[in-house]
Amino acid sequence: MAFVRQNPHIFYYQKQKFLSVELRMEPAGDISVRDRQAARGPAPLIDPFQRTITYLRVSVTDRCDFRCVYCMSEHMAFLPKAELLSLEELDRLCSAFIDKGVRKLRLTGGEPLVRRGIMTLVGSLSRHLASGALKELTLTTNGSQLARYASELRAHGVERINVSLDTLDPDKFRAITRWGELEKVTAGIEAALAAGLKVKINAVALRGVNEDELARLLEWAHGRGMDLTVIEVMPLGDIGEERLDQYLPLSVVRARLAERYTLDDIDYRTGGPARYVRVKETGGRLGFITPMTHNFCESCNRVRVTCTGTLYMCLGHEDAADLRKPLRASESNDALYAAIDEAITRKPKGHDFVIDRRHKRPALARHMSVTGG
Numbered sequence: 194m195a196f197v198r199q200n201p202h203i204f205y206y207q208k209q210k211f212l213s214v215e216l217r218m219e220p221a222g223d224i225s226v227r228d229r230q231a232a233r234g235p236a237p238l239i240d241p242f243q244r245t246i247t248y249l250r251v252s253v254t255d256r257c258d259f260r261c262v263y264c265m266s267e268h269m270a271f272l273p274k275a276e277l278l279s280l281e282e283l284d285r286l287c288s289a290f291i292d293k294g295v296r297k298l299r300l301t302g303g304e305p306l307v308r309r310g311i312m313t314l315v316g317s318l319s320r321h322l323a324s325g326a327l328k329e330l331t332l333t334t335n336g337s338q339l340a341r342y343a344s345e346l347r348a349h350g351v352e353r354i355n356v357s358l359d360t361l362d363p364d365k366f367r368a369i370t371r372w373g374e375l376e377k378v379t380a381g382i383e384a385a386l387a388a389g390l391k392v393k394i395n396a397v398a399l400r401g402v403n404e405d406e407l408a409r410l411l412e413w414a415h416g417r418g419m420d421l422t423v424i425e426v427m428p429l430g431d432i433g434e435e436r437l438d439q440y441l442p443l444s445v446v447r448a449r450l451a452e453r454y455t456l457d458d459i460d461y462r463t464g465g466p467a468r469y470v471r472v473k474e475t476g477g478r479l480g481f482i483t484p485m486t487h488n489f490c491e492s493c494n495r496v497r498v499t500c501t502g503t504l505y506m507c508l509g510h511e512d513a514a515d516l517r518k519p520l521r522a523s524e525s526n527d528a529l530y531a532a533i534d535e536a537i538t539r540k541p542k543g544h545d546f547v548i549d550r551r552h553k554r555p556a557l558a559r560h561m562s563v564t565g566g
């Protein structure tokens with residue numbers, strides 16, 4: 194029993210088993226439906242297409258220290274700080290989703306590591322890892338602050354992170370990010386690896402910008418034991434440039450890489466939308482995220498919350514639910530759970546992005562930095 198107590202997974206399992214046995218032994222009618230529900234906890238999140246929602250991405254800030262050309266315009270207007278949920282509110286919101294069956298939580302942004310006090314939030318959320326309620330706590334970052342935070346992230350139970358890096362050429366890096374310094378990011382990645390974090394590199398495939406460099410990026414990442422995932426650019430937000438000029442279908446990227454490398458399809462999944470191949474020559478994994486050319490919505494298990502507490506049920510739709518109001522309305526989570534349940538009934542079947550000459554406007558006014566990648 195001592196071992197069971199030390200192991201929250203087993204303790205929880207034993208407790209559930211005990212409760213169900215106890216419930217079965219009571220004569221019918223003695224236990225109300227409410228008691229039964231209370232014994233089980235809040236109902237899990239299942240959408241109208243029978244997809245169970247187990248993955249939450251939380252944008253902790255819309256601000257960023259970069260201005261990547263495909264993500265933001267150079268002169269972005271950010272939310273007034275007063276609009277943002279506090280760290281305590283973000284913690285409560287994430288915890289409510291965990292109560293409702295979320296098992297993987299990704300912090301993103303904007304740039305999550307520029308949010309003041311972010312490590313307090315990570316530290317506090319790590320209790321759900323310790324209890325076994327959460328399987329994974331992770332983040333997507335541009336890497337600029339990693340040298341400072343890598344060890345602390347690892348100490349809080351973060352095991353894997355995604356770092357966005359589209360080029361290894363310092364001038365090109367500056368041109369893509371407008372404000373970024375490549376050296377800071379590569380130093381951050383080294384610090385993350387040294388701290389024992391597994392790092393996956395995410396690169397957006399950009400026509401005429403990094404398309405000739407993806408093989409180099411692959412060799413560099415795999416040479417350091419990191420996976421690489423390439424992403425198709427999506428038509429989110431007005432960026433003051435033509436999307437069509439940036440868009441490069443990954444079918445083209447794959448065909449070109451296949452001329453140089455042997456790409457073997459593998460079943461490996463990380464709970465996200467990437468499909469992976471093993472590159473025989475490097476031994477590393479290469480992922481493809483293809484929101485434009487191959488829609489992956491049938492297996493979608495995720496929803497997104499912004500730093501103001503707006504829940505987006507799909508990255509590709511404007512429909513949303515305000516969770517800040519129920520969160521602030523009462524100390525109890527009942528109204529919050531009800532608002533989440535209602536929103537999940539509105540999760541659409543999928544998205545349908547188009548980038549071509551007839552579609553000049555972005556598919557959505559919302560920038561990627563609002564909902565996070």
Ligand SMILES: C[S@@+](CC[C@H](N)C(=O)[O-])C[C@H]1O[C@@H](n2cnc3c(N)ncnc32)[C@H](O)[C@@H]1O
Binds near residue numbers: 425
């Ligand atoms: C919005 S960023 C937020 C986290 C962090 N600042 C970063 O860059 O990793 C998350 C991911 O979205 C990607 N991204 C941003 N705008 C995009 C777009 N329009 N289409 C496809 N990916 C985009 C970025 O490259 C990054 O990998």
Ligand code: SF4
Binds near residue numbers: 264304335562
């Ligand atoms: S992609 Fe990330 S780093 Fe680049 S501007 Fe958007 S939020 Fe910032």
